[in-house]
Amino acid sequence: MPSQLTVSVGQYSDKGRKAENQDFHGVIIPSEPQLSTKGIAIAIADGISSSNVSHLASQATVRGLLDDYYSTSETWSVNKSAMQVLTAINSWLFSQSQKGEHRFDKNKGYVCTLSALILKSTTAHVFHLGDSRIYRIRDKQVEQLTEDHRAWISKEQSYLSRAMGIYPQLELEHQSFSVEPNDIFVLATDGVYEHLGFEKMCEFIDEHQSDLDTAAKLMAEYAFDDGSTDNLSAQILRVDSLPSQDIKERLEQLTTLPFPPILNVRSDFDGFKVVRNLYATSRSHIYLVEDQEQNKTSNLPVVLKTLSVDLQEDAAAIERFLMEEWIAKRISSAHVLKPCEQSRKRNFLYTTFEFIEGQTLTQWMIDNPKPSVQAVREIVGQIAKGLQAFHRLEMLHQDLRPENIMIDSLGVVKIIDFGSTKVAGLMEMTQSIEHQNILGTAQYTAPEYFLGEVGTSKSDLFSLAVITYQMLTGRLPYGAEVAKTRTKSAQRKLYYQTALHDDREIPAWIDDTLKKALQPDPFKRYQELSEFVFDLSQPSQTFLSKTKPPLLERDPVVFWQSISAILVVIIIVLLNT
Structure with missing residues (x-):
């Protein structure tokens, strides 16, 4: 089995010479599967001295981050998850201050600093606001990873320029970097680090490697003895081991269950009865089956999918195959294929999905060679x-094509294949096997993939626009040229073929919408899917402005009245000079 991410942690906090402790700290080391999908989170916050409620801000910030971060979707990246949570916390803190008697004095509100570290797989993610600090110790060398967000008026006077709850907008410092075994991270508030040198910091940690709580306590006591008048808080996190990156180990983990044999009609298999072969591809075998246990209460058939025999030694293909069901279980949409829940234990490696009685979009286009714009619009929507x-x-489909889209007998459209889907949260995991960059079908793949660039939601938009164009015209907007263009220069030479045709009733504004959605440069496309769908329903303002006839043609009377008014003004000016 691959080794896991393991750490050792030490923490200490004390009010010091102050009447109360306005610092707050915490750490969560979850068990699997969250250890792999979300990582380990550690955070420290420091309330401002001028506020009587800043200790509440520190508690709310650290507790909110540690609790809510692990409630976010496991498909999200660390950055999105943490930013969503911290943005919400910041808004709450600011609103609490606005409700209080000191709403016009930021120094008396719900304000605190924050320094947080999230360790996922082999990457550390730092989120920081204010003047608490995070240090990294590697090979006895200490590096400060955060910047103090403090503005200095003079040598004696300064104020926090950034902090949680101080402004309605969150201006967070975020960075990520690779970690190595035995890396040590120290999180500390200013009451500690202003009185503790790097040499002493390393000395306490070296002397108490097996008891980091004691090392953190000694740091705080040293700062106290040195005259610190502030609260004293320190956290130490040491990376003991990182997840294995060995693909062979990962393959063994993925294939703990045996692969099923080629199934025959009417054969019994793992509690299912095979009704018929639906189809087979180079990637998988698809069967229509009846669940013999579930059939006691339901007669609904099920689709059973097994991996192609040719790919049973391909680790990346196995992982993609298993990911399809994992992804389907996390998406709730009437327009995405649903997995079938199975209560009994599986004895072979396969997946099960709902059966859709209908046809692929490919077949629909064959049956409807000249569809109405309205019919196309409904399917695209x-x-x-x-x-x-x-x-x-935070998933990208990456292989949207007519064969991967089903239309059922009621006209409901569903996306059915997720074998190429990219999940941001899982891409951050080292255990995830590297996939080749271009997994989709070339004719529908966005141009940026052929440049080796990372896809975005605008890449899926391009694929949808190709399908829309094909439904309306029966051909592809660039033919087969996109796959041949491997440079920016070549892509700029791609020529968009207008969708307008004498034999088809396609409005000019639809062609204009498609042209924008099919731009080779992703930054020139629509930024959101909703914009594209909206512009398929009515002419955009850009199109109307572009095609607007001149004023002389639209209203000759107004045109000549305007000219006359201008001439009168000119005459008056000339007479007065």
């Missing part, structure tokens, strides 16, 4: 809703 469900969870 449903596909877009399915894609938005992916994007809300």
